[in-house]
Amino acid sequence: MGYVGYEHRTSVPACDAQRPHLLKGRCVALGSAERAVVVDVGPWPLEERNYGMTWPASERYRLEAAPAGLALVQDLLNTLAAGKPREPDLLGDLTTAKNWIGEDLSTWARERDRPEPQVEINEHDLDELRVLRGELQDALRTPDRRGAEPALADLSALYSASAGLRMNRDSRVSIEPRGTGWRYIACLVLMEALEAQQTNVWNRLKICRNPRCSVAFFDRSRNNSGVWHSTRVCGNIENLRAHRARARARASD
Numbered sequence: 001m002g003y004v005g006y007e008h009r010t011s012v013p014a015c016d017a018q019r020p021h022l023l024k025g026r027c028v029a030l031g032s033a034e035r036a037v038v039v040d041v042g043p044w045p046l047e048e049r050n051y052g053m054t055w056p057a058s059e060r061y062r063l064e065a066a067p068a069g070l071a072l073v074q075d076l077l078n079t080l081a082a083g084k085p086r087e088p089d090l091l092g093d094l095t096t097a098k099n100w101i102g103e104d105l106s107t108w109a110r111e112r113d114r115p116e117p118q119v120e121i122n123e124h125d126l127d128e129l130r131v132l133r134g135e136l137q138d139a140l141r142t143p144d145r146r147g148a149e150p151a152l153a154d155l156s157a158l159y160s161a162s163a164g165l166r167m168n169r170d171s172r173v174s175i176e177p178r179g180t181g182w183r184y185i186a187c188l189v190l191m192e193a194l195e196a197q198q199t200n201v202w203n204r205l206k207i208c209r210n211p212r213c214s215v216a217f218f219d220r221s222r223n224n225s226g227v228w229h230s231t232r233v234c235g236n237i238e239n240l241r242a243h244r245a246r247a248r249a250r251a252s253d
């Protein structure tokens with residue numbers, strides 16, 4: 001199996017664009033005026049991608065899901081209101097949030113081959129989840145997460161969660177999330193972040209640099225240099241803005 005990726009050139013529904021039959025360099029008709037052009041971005045083999053999984057928050061923004069359970073963290077970040085026209089905040093009210101959590105936990109359980117967790121949330125949990133989302137977003141915005149030694153202030157705990165360790169009869173050790181309500185979700189998020197750090201993909205989960213967008217995307221570029229969730233959508237807007245600012249500066253000289 002070769003390494004392939006794809007790039008949205010026009011409006012392509014995520015469910016269509018993620019079909020593995022898309023091959024490098026091929027334009028695929030997906031319906032009225034929609035097409036996807038597949039480009040080589042590696043290094044994730046097709047079979048490791050999240051095909052057929054449902055991550056409702058990220059799919060609203062037509063984002064390709066991060067690998068395995070890391071997509072849960074991405075989906076929490078993408079519950080925010082973004083896009084054009086503006087999509088609603090999925091943590092905006094209790095009913096919407098419960099639906100989102102139900103769908104995400106079901107996808108996470110399938111992805112991780114675990115029993116589906118049942119998590120009840122109330123208004124207080126919803127507040128805490130919004131805080132968690134905001135702080136996680138700020139943490140991922142740190143300019144160079146691979147780089148220099150962190151400042152002392154950065155070493156204090158942002159979040160802590162309790163989890164259990166369990167060894168199965170086949171000697172495999174797994175982490176068991178603990179807690180109820182928002183604490184359980186926070187525990188899952190920290191578990192997935194830990195795993196992503198151990199497999200060296202955590203620093204590919206990024207927040208789009210366009211402040212009006214701010215969706216979370218998984219950077220599959222070869223050298224992990226992406227800053228926009230879509231160069232075409234957000235990169236161009238930003239380049240145009242910079243170009244106009246330069247033109248204005250020249251005109252006023």
Ligand SMILES: [Zn+2]
Binds near residue numbers: 209215230233234
């Ligand atoms: Zn963006």
